[in-house]
Amino acid sequence: MTDAIKLAQDFLINSHLSGTGWGYAAINPQAYPEPTCYSLLTLDGTSFSPNETLTWLEGLVQENGQLFLPGDDMPNWATSLLVITLTRLDQLPEVRTSSINWLLEWKSRTADDAGVIELDPTLVGWPWISDTFSWVQPTGFGALALKLSGLKTHERVKEAESLLLDRMCLQGGWNYGNPAVLGSELPPAVLDTAIALFGLQDLPEASDAIEKGLAVLEELTPERPSALALAVSILCFHVFDRPTGKFVDLLLKRQEPDGSWRQMIWWTSLAALALQAVDGGKNAFKV
Amino acid sequence: MPSKSKKLSRRDFIKLSAAGIVGVFLGATIAPLVKRLQQPLADVMIAKGNSYNNDLTGTIRRGISYYSDVLEKVKGGRVVLKPNLIDYDPARPLNTHPAMIAAAISALRQLGAQEVIVAEGSGHNRDMEMILEQTGVDQVLRDEKVRFVDLNSDAISLVPLVSNYTKLSQFFFPNTILGADLVISMPKLKTHHWAGATLSLKNMFGTIPGVKYGWPKNYLHWYGISQSIADISTTLDPGFAIVDGIVGMEGDGPLNGTAINSEVLVMGNNLTAVDSTAARIMSIYPENLLYLSLMLPYGGTVNEALINQVGEQITDVQSDFEVLPHMAQIKEKPPLWKRAIISGW
Numbered sequence: 001m002t003d004a005i006k007l008a009q010d011f012l013i014n015s016h017l018s019g020t021g022w023g024y025a026a027i028n029p030q031a032y033p034e035p036t037c038y039s040l041l042t043l044d045g046t047s048f049s050p051n052e053t054l055t056w057l058e059g060l061v062q063e064n065g066q067l068f069l070p071g072d073d074m075p076n077w078a079t080s081l082l083v084i085t086l087t088r089l090d091q092l093p094e095v096r097t098s099s100i101n102w103l104l105e106w107k108s109r110t111a112d113d114a115g116v117i118e119l120d121p122t123l124v125g126w127p128w129i130s131d132t133f134s135w136v137q138p139t140g141f142g143a144l145a146l147k148l149s150g151l152k153t154h155e156r157v158k159e160a161e162s163l164l165l166d167r168m169c170l171q172g173g174w175n176y177g178n179p180a181v182l183g184s185e186l187p188p189a190v191l192d193t194a195i196a197l198f199g200l201q202d203l204p205e206a207s208d209a210i211e212k213g214l215a216v217l218e219e220l221t222p223e224r225p226s227a228l229a230l231a232v233s234i235l236c237f238h239v240f241d242r243p244t245g246k247f248v249d250l251l252l253k254r255q256e257p258d259g260s261w262r263q264m265i266w267w268t269s270l271a272a273l274a275l276q277a278v279d280g281g282k283n284a285f286k287v
Numbered sequence: 288m289p290s291k292s293k294k295l296s297r298r299d300f301i302k303l304s305a306a307g308i309v310g311v312f313l314g315a316t317i318a319p320l321v322k323r324l325q326q327p328l329a330d331v332m333i334a335k336g337n338s339y340n341n342d343l344t345g346t347i348r349r350g351i352s353y354y355s356d357v358l359e360k361v362k363g364g365r366v367v368l369k370p371n372l373i374d375y376d377p378a379r380p381l382n383t384h385p386a387m388i389a390a391a392i393s394a395l396r397q398l399g400a401q402e403v404i405v406a407e408g409s410g411h412n413r414d415m416e417m418i419l420e421q422t423g424v425d426q427v428l429r430d431e432k433v434r435f436v437d438l439n440s441d442a443i444s445l446v447p448l449v450s451n452y453t454k455l456s457q458f459f460f461p462n463t464i465l466g467a468d469l470v471i472s473m474p475k476l477k478t479h480h481w482a483g484a485t486l487s488l489k490n491m492f493g494t495i496p497g498v499k500y501g502w503p504k505n506y507l508h509w510y511g512i513s514q515s516i517a518d519i520s521t522t523l524d525p526g527f528a529i530v531d532g533i534v535g536m537e538g539d540g541p542l543n544g545t546a547i548n549s550e551v552l553v554m555g556n557n558l559t560a561v562d563s564t565a566a567r568i569m570s571i572y573p574e575n576l577l578y579l580s581l582m583l584p585y586g587g588t589v590n591e592a593l594i595n596q597v598g599e600q601i602t603d604v605q606s607d608f609e610v611l612p613h614m615a616q617i618k619e620k621p622p623l624w625k626r627a628i629i630s631g632w
Contacts, residue, residue, distance in 0.1 A: 024440035024498070030462075032440065032498060069499055071445060072459070077501065128501020132509060135501060137413075176411055176502050182480055182611065184543040187376070189412050224375065226417035262416065266440075 007259030038269035065102030108134030140199035172212025227261035329560035343390030364468030408438030439497035452514035476532030487528035559587025
């Protein structure tokens with residue numbers, strides 16, 4: 001496993017875009033915050049110097065802590081990932097503080113009536129982009145970022161937890177954020193389920209939802225074993241101290257000779273993070 | 288006897304001014320309507336197809352070859368195929384069939400395309416590898432050695448909108464789409480529980496990058512789904528459409544509907560005309576689909592009298608697609624005023 005991690009790390013180092021960070025795919029010349037955050041977490045403790053990349057990330061953060069995509073002028077959902085990364089790496093404390101403050105301030109749109117979508121529209125979580133509704137992934141990451149920042153009991157975290165529980169699929173697990181539309185039940189998906197579970201850590205009253213979510217991962221991931229699904233499932237099982245063996249085997253089988261998972265940076269960095277968690281116990285998503 | 292003054296009296300001036308204002312007002316009101324009536328003639332090809340094992344390559348090749356402007360872009364060009372790969376559900380035909388994608392790749396290569404790329408940005412599920420593998424599209428890509436680009440996370444550029452129904456002025460779009468010589472929209476023939484039908488224009492919603500706008504692409508929903516479809520389509524101006532209607536979806540589309548053996552392919556270079564024809568095949572009145580009307584000032588054709596059906600006739604391939612009760616009005620004959628404006632008397 002150590003060889004697999006080292007190969008993946010070398011692939012990431014070789015794919016780094018000079019002066020910025022990483023794109024989602026190695027072929028992609030445009031760096032984005034999400035794959036950059038995952039890659040920095042993966043390369044923590046290696047010989048890779050993160051300074052240039054941290055400077056680039058810092059340049060995307062506004063004075064009030066909002067993270068913009070390159071060339072954009074609106075706050076982006078990856079602000080929570082930046083907070084998680086800076087907390088784990090213990091870097092850029094001022095940026096981290098301002099971004100935490102922004103997360104506390106940034107609220108999703110609500111409504112009095114959800115109409116044909118069966119959920120509680122008054123709950124506040126985090127949106128993908130300003131002035132829109134809350135969704136599972138940004139809310140899961142937002143809750144996790146604040147929990148890692150020592151704000152486990154903050155009202156924003158508590159409401160985000162309520163929102164995640166409200167958005168759970170009827171059979172358990174999560175999709176992007178609609179358990180049912182127009183009377184039709186919608187099925188869960190692996191990535192959304194894993195991120196919701198990251199956000200619900202340390203919440204005893206969510207134990208039933210957590211068990212159902214883990215059961216969804218147990219069932220869906222081997223049925224549809226992508227690199228992304230396997231990586232986030234392993235990270236999630238590790239968070240909740242569940243066995244990961246068969247998932248690790250499946251993930252390792254999919255690694256390519258160049259160390260990557262299909263030359264995709266975010267899959268490769270998440271896969272390496274999953275293997276690191278199992279190998280040495282360091283899990284970036286565990287509170 | 289005093290001579291008549293040639294100066295305008297105050298009363299005449301007011302009359303003339305009022306007439307001018309009324310004229311400008313009428314001009315501004317009627318001109319767009321007149322422009323709408325000036326829908327260009329469009330050819331839409333309809334082909335019967337009862338199986339994905341048929342010679343789809345030949346059918347698509349003949350379809351593309353019929354349109355000289357499209358053929359010109361294909362030869363030596365970079366062509367991006369944009370199928371509809373929304374998610375995976377083994378029980379439902381959500382997606383453009385892999386055999387259609389394989390056939391389009393072969394046809395484009397036979398017609399001289401220098402590069403063919405398959406690109407999609409799923410609106411719900413971020414795990415594109417899972418979708419590609421489970422749908423069988425991944426095997427097609429490997430067999431044909433074709434590159435896939437996830438439009439949700441491609442490099443992006445900010446582009447001014449050609450129409451501006453959303454009032455957003457500009458969207459980020461993926462560079463893979465912007466850099467193509469020809470973009471071919473390859474939707475599934477499906478009903479849609481919000482937009483009525485999801486066809487070649489609605490399929491372009493998948494070009495909106497999720498990394499910026501999220502999953503689902505809810506930001507644009509706030510500004511109107513139909514308005515967003517029109518703004519995306521007028522700005523990207525996809526040059527060709529191939530609608531996979533061999534097996535379509537009726538009822539609660541685009542995700543929870545039921546398979547229907549509609550046994551048809553629809554192709555053409557005027558996507559509004561293609562979608563209008565496809566809607567008629569589904570027994571839906573295209574005049575009732577707002578996004579099609581929004582395309583009229585931008586070269587779209589809805590009027591059946593201005594669409595030359597090449598190959599099969601609509602009546603020969605028409606199916607009665609079920610829609611959800613709240614969308615029942617799209618199957619009702621439009622009021623006279625709407626038909627007068629959009630499709631003539």
